[in-house]
Amino acid sequence: MKHRDLGKKAKIVKVLHNEYAAFRSEIVSWAVEHVLNPTKSILDPFAGTARLLPYVATRKMKGHFNDLLPHHKLINEAKLPEVFIALQSLAPDYWTATREELTKHLSPLRRSNLKVTSHWMRDDIVERFRRSWDNIDTIPGSIRPLFRAVLILCVRPLSGVTPSAKNRTWLRPGGMTTEVPLSDLIIAFLSRYRKYYETFYNGIDPKTNSRCEFTCLEASKISKKRKYDAIFTSPPFPNRFDYAVTYAPELHMLSRISLEYDPDIVSNGMLGTNRVSDYQDPGADIEWLRMNAPATVKFLKEVNKLAPSDEGSYYLRYFTRYYADLYRFILDAFKLLRQNGSLYMAVQNNIHRGELNNLSAFLKDFARRNDLTAEKVFRQMKPHQGRRNISAEHPIVLRKHEESIVRMVRR
Numbered sequence: 001m002k003h004r005d006l007g008k009k010a011k012i013v014k015v016l017h018n019e020y021a022a023f024r025s026e027i028v029s030w031a032v033e034h035v036l037n038p039t040k041s042i043l044d045p046f047a048g049t050a051r052l053l054p055y056v057a058t059r060k061m062k063g064h065f066n067d068l069l070p071h072h073k074l075i076n077e078a079k080l081p082e083v084f085i086a087l088q089s090l091a092p093d094y095w096t097a098t099r100e101e102l103t104k105h106l107s108p109l110r111r112s113n114l115k116v117t118s119h120w121m122r123d124d125i126v127e128r129f130r131r132s133w134d135n136i137d138t139i140p141g142s143i144r145p146l147f148r149a150v151l152i153l154c155v156r157p158l159s160g161v162t163p164s165a166k167n168r169t170w171l172r173p174g175g176m177t178t179e180v181p182l183s184d185l186i187i188a189f190l191s192r193y194r195k196y197y198e199t200f201y202n203g204i205d206p207k208t209n210s211r212c213e214f215t216c217l218e219a220s221k222i223s224k225k226r227k228y229d230a231i232f233t234s235p236p237f238p239n240r241f242d243y244a245v246t247y248a249p250e251l252h253m254l255s256r257i258s259l260e261y262d263p264d265i266v267s268n269g270m271l272g273t274n275r276v277s278d279y280q281d282p283g284a285d286i287e288w289l290r291m292n293a294p295a296t297v298k299f300l301k302e303v304n305k306l307a308p309s310d311e312g313s314y315y316l317r318y319f320t321r322y323y324a325d326l327y328r329f330i331l332d333a334f335k336l337l338r339q340n341g342s343l344y345m346a347v348q349n350n351i352h353r354g355e356l357n358n359l360s361a362f363l364k365d366f367a368r369r370n371d372l373t374a375e376k377v378f379r380q381m382k383p384h385q386g387r388r389n390i391s392a393e394h395p396i397v398l399r400k401h402e403e404s405i406v407r408m409v410r411r
Helices: 003-009 024-034 049-058 080-090 092-110 123-134 144-155 182-202 219-224 240-247 249-253 263-270 293-305 310-336 359-369
Strands: 011-014 228-233 343-348 372-380 403-410
Touching: 359 372
Parallel strands: 011 228, 228 343
Antiparallel strands: 343 403, 372 403
């Protein structure tokens, strides 16, 4: 297959595996079951999907939203008193009526002396939050929503954390520590995205007062899209533009909208910029998408240093699960594709020597064990500062890191 054939012949639908942190899937499952209308299969407004709802709805598009939460920079041992302060400032009347009872039920967590940390959430902290979540039915109904909100705020990744020059914080959003008061972050975040979340929960476009309806393009339904081949991307620790693909579902959705809109045009124009004003609220700035390759490498080196420690074992479990999920997903995708279908994959070549994050080695082994042929369709060798386009001739790669388009077919 020549380079130009990929863009002309293969309609591309990007499908990503899920990355859930701690018990995040339980939170999302609850939100879908109790908050969302079943016809709107959109997962997790905290992942950033809500901001594009009005845009998609007004164009009658079908969007695929996925909960793709970063494992970087979880404010995961949050200072609960600061969370309380933030909630009090946002909903003073509601807070006054429920504070005493809510505080009583959250006291086990408060006694834990949780704090913003540069490390990942320890297993005992994860279990403490999980037990609190599992026991939610014992919480009085009047404060149950706020109780859930506190837990979610304590484990969700806070976007837009400003790096501090005084510590070893990485570039946003890979930074894992912050000197910004958590209460300020929560207030700023919720205030900024409040209208998007209201749209998300209510299913109403505030500008047109019309209802938003969505469907979810699941991996199990790829077979119904006979004109599509499948492609999925994102190594565990991607470069700057891969980061947008992985951790910005609203951008990724734009490559999977209905056939009436050319996904290539949208993805080409979106993934190379940190501003998306053409596609969402004017002036909306998503600076938190930025994470350059040197920061990624630095982060991976820190992971290696932690390998013998408890924190290191957490990373190892994460990578092991990542590849197990990826393996199952590829198998499922091939089962659903046309008999003569190909699976196109955007692969960022290995930027770190660690075995667990060598995606190229994994794919080679996968093809060998499953009677598949993996051929490299093309590769971009030089750094490029332009648009990142994985569906045309030149996949863009930054800062000397290569990215290949790999085509896997049955032998």
